[in-house]
Amino acid sequence: MRLLPAHVDLVPPRRWTxxxxxxxxxxxxxxxALPFVLSAPLLPSFGLLMLLSWRLLRPEMWAAWIALPLGLADDLLTGNALGSAAALWTATLLVLDRLDGVMVWRDHWADWAIAAIAIQCCAIGEWLLSGFVGGQGSFAALAPQVIAALLCYPAAVRITASLDRWRLRR
Incomplete structure (x- = not known):
């Protein structure tokens, strides 16, 4: 039997996890922040997709409070009304915490349905909150962005799962 040297730790460092x-x-x-030139809001909120992917893949990893600083960073990076993503993402994680206590099991389809509802609620909430700062556009313009987000969610889950395997291997 091969023994590991004393300096080798089998638990990944906290900075990676x-x-x-x-x-x-x-x-x-x-x-x-990438230079995409679009006439309508077609890009989904990739930050929200990654947040939902991590939260639904590893529910025990994050508490609901983590959405506040991540949402504030998203507001600063995307140029949305300051505090809108922070409030909406925190509310989303609080609902997901409550949902974890109710649901007995979840599979990929249930996670996709949960993410679809969360994406739609956050998009509508963002649209409503943008009206307070004078940036409210057409409600119909949300549809392509929400559809793109729903179609990008499985790719975000794949990326998250790959990153999760990588971070636990380190």
């Missing part, structure tokens, strides 16, 4: 999910969510939010 906590830092990778936070960094990937912030990177998802930073996608909005």
């Amino acid at each position: 906590i830092g990778v999910p936070i960094a990937s969510t912030l990177a998802g939010s930073a996608v909005a």
